[in-house]
Amino acid sequence: MLVRLFEDNPNDREIRKIVELLRNGGVIIYPTDTIYAIGCDINSVKAVQRVSAIRxxxxxxxxxxxxxxxxxxxAAYAKVSNEEFRLMKQYLPGPYTFVLPATSKLPNVLMNRRKTIGIRIPKNFIVQxxxxxxxGPLLTTSVKATEGEVEEYITDPELIHEKxxxxxxxxxxxxxxxxxxxTVIDCTGDEIVVTRQGLGEL
Known part of the structure; x- marks a missing residue:
């Protein structure tokens, strides 16, 4: 199913339908302030496993x-120092991912070996x-073009839907x-480090 929403004024009724789908274990593709993303409710184990299988x-x-x-x-899902909080307050919402130490409240299905989690607050009214x-939070992972595909598979929602x-x-x-x-900012070490330079400038 393909649903058209306007970023400056997303339809409330459609938003409620989308959220009902997510609460029932659905997986969606949605716009952010950077690349289109695949996501689901982080508390739905089956949905997270579906996203993993897609990737x-x-x-x-x-x-x-x-x-x-x-x-x-x-704060419920990640440990944030005062310095990191000030940095996030300065740059979010925006095209940044902050990697932070995870708390025990993070669902086990999302807990990686490093026990970290990436946090995003995109500047996009649809996903907001x-x-x-x-x-509650929405899992996010970028829709990527596979090798040999044109870049439109990332940017054009109709082509994303076809695929x-x-x-x-x-x-x-x-x-x-x-x-x-x-832009990915790793806050899990002794120093705050940009590990991927993306759309956001620090």
């Missing part, structure tokens, strides 16, 4: 990230509305996406 990895090795509603939502209605419609329950068409991923 061709085991959940515990996938290093998935999650989208939170706001900074207040993060979904997370707000869901009342993934048998693998996911819903694709949200929020207009053309970006083809540059988020």
């Amino acid at each position: 061709g990895v085991k959940a515990e090795k996938a290093n998935f990230s999650m989208i939170c509603k706001d900074l207040g939502n993060i 509305a979904i997370v707000e209605e869901l009342g 993934y419609n048998r693998l996911v329950d819903l694709v949200i068409d929020g207009g053309y996406g970006n083809n540059i991923p988020s």
